[in-house]
Amino acid sequence: MKRNIIIVGSGPSGYTAALYAARANLNPLLFEGSQPGGQLTITTDVENYPGFPDGVMGPELMDKFKNQALRFGTEIKNKKIDKVDFSSDNLRLWSGSEEFSAHSVIISTGASARLLGLESEKKLMGYGVSACATCDAFFFKDKKVFVVGGGDSAMEEAIFLTKFASSVTIIHRRDSFRASKIMQDKALNNDKIDVMWNSSVLDMIGEPEDGGLKSLLIENVLENKTFEVDADGLFLGIGHTPNSEIFKDSINLDDKGYILTYNNSTETSKKGVFAAGDIMDPIYRQAITAAGSGCMAALDAERFLENLHI
Ligand SMILES: Cc1cc2nc3c(=O)[nH]c(=O)nc-3n(C[C@H](O)[C@H](O)[C@H](O)COP(=O)(O)OP(=O)(O)OC[C@H]3O[C@@H](n4cnc5c(N)ncnc54)[C@H](O)[C@@H]3O)c2cc1C
Incomplete structure (x- = not known):
């Protein structure tokens, strides 16, 4: 029919x-x-x-x-x-x-939304992990948040998050951003934004029933070092x-x-x-x-x- x-x-x-x-x-x-x-x-x-x-x-x-x-x-x-x-x-x-x-x-x-593909990311999505700052930034007033990515979307997410969060750290696996110059400048000149260069997220730590995301396991890819940082929120800005x-x-x-x-x-x-x-x-x-x-x-x-x- x-x-x-x-x-x-x-x-x-x-x-x-x-x-x-x-x-x-x-x-x-x-x-x-x-x-x-x-x-x-x-x-x-x-x-x-x-x-x-x-x-x-x-x-x-x-x-x-x-x-x-x-x-x-x-x-x-x-x-x-x-x-x-x-x-x-x-x-x-x-x-x-x-x-x-x-x-x-x-x-x-x-x-x-492009994700990193980690099991913990699936588990914590909506519990500290997000792929949409416009949707979820409001939940992170005075919190310590991270953004993954190096393109225009990541810059946009990071800048928007500064209206709410106490600090915003961009985690980027290379030593320079792919974002347009104007977006990079806006992000890098913002006092609330820091960058972790040459770094990638290996794991997201926390449990949905226990307040969600607590910390991130990060690898510095240049120095081959892993370390943990406290985190209230993680936004995926990878497009x-x-x-x-x-x-x-x-x-x-x-x-x-x-x-x-x-x-x-x-x-x-x-x-x-x-x-x-x-x-x-x-x-x-x-x-x-x-x-x-x-x-x-x-x-x-x-x-x-x-x-x-x-
Ligand atoms: C984590 C997260 C949180 C969000 N929070 C908010 C929020 O708080 N407020 C807000 O306004 N927006 C939010 N958004 C954005 C919002 O979800 C999207 O803008 C909205 O869902 C888009 O709707 P859509 O109808 O275009 O398609 P989607 O919601 O993207 O749905 C696409 C549909 O197409 C189907 N599909 C795909 N390929 C095929 C195929 N080949 N055959 C048949 N079906 C197919 C899928 O199964 C799915 O059902 C959020 C997004 C994410 C990822």
């Missing part, structure tokens, strides 16, 4: 698109992918999503998104899309060997990877892999294919902006389908 709308991804943008499409009687089919609920499921308190004056846990917020989309008849598959073919107006998508087709597709596959690999031959991406949208809308370079959330937004990357563009994508798709007269 050819669907009106297929939505790929189950973060704030995917579920918001589903909610709007379902309430427009378009019977959307949504693929959850390998991270049902998206990025907010790996965090704890979310204090900046409007409508929750006391804050809400990330996973609980995403359950609410899901239930609201289900209430109006969204069909949800706990599968991921592996391949697409958008070469004709019949938009084709595959999950394994199973084929699906649709008149319109909304891509909401997000961008994953994001947009989850756009399977779309790269079908629609236009920017040089970093974010989907390009046109006409102040969620339209992509292929008619009938729309993009919403972090996958098309390298700038704001928030749940509320993702949800907002998910709404826009559903309205854009609705108008597109109306003009098809199906």
Whole structure:
């Protein structure tokens, strides 16, 4: 059966698109992918999503998104899309060997924060470890925090954190930053920011049930020395990877892999294919902006389908 709308991804943008499409009687089919609920499921308190004056846990917020989309008849598959073919107006998508087709597709596959890949990092994410200063800096008032990275994202995170933290130390594995000169200068001229050059994080120490992150095990790669430092917070500022690999031959991406949208809308370079959330937004990357563009994508798709007269 050819669907009106297929939505790929189950973060704030995917579920918001589903909610709007379902309430427009378009019977959307949504693929959850390998991270049902998206990025907010790996965090704890979310204090900046409007409508929750006391804050809400990330996973609980995403359950609410899901239930609201289900209430109006969204069909949800706990599968991921592996391949697409958008070469004709019949938009084709595959999950394994199973084929699906649709008149319109909304891509909401997000961008994953790059992590160091340590077991302790997974355990302490949301408990002192974060990948988003805009989201979590507020929890670190007068605390001692660290930022990993050497590019513009790390500088931005570090500068933003100085508004809250008592000290911010950037940990960087080389002896110079890759960040633009202007961002480096801003960071290095900030009294609250220090740099640990030629250093990398070997481990994060602490337990979620015991106050979270307590210290970091650091290696000085030049001197081959390891040492431990007390830490209240660690922010990963090593960038994001947009989850756009399977779309790269079908629609236009920017040089970093974010989907390009046109006409102040969620339209992509292929008619009938729309993009919403972090996958098309390298700038704001928030749940509320993702949800907002998910709404826009559903309205854009609705108008597109109306003009098809199906
Ligand atoms: C640790 C952390 C804490 C954060 N805290 C906050 C906060 O407090 N407040 C805030 O506003 N924002 C916060 N953010 C940012 C926020 O989570 C993101 O901006 C938001 O989740 C983006 O939503 P999205 O819909 O674009 O996609 P994501 O949430 O990134 O979800 C992407 C979805 O796409 C699916 N997917 C990917 N590839 C495929 C595929 N091939 N097939 C099917 N599905 C696929 C995934 O399974 C996932 O469900 C935080 C982020 C992180 C990492």
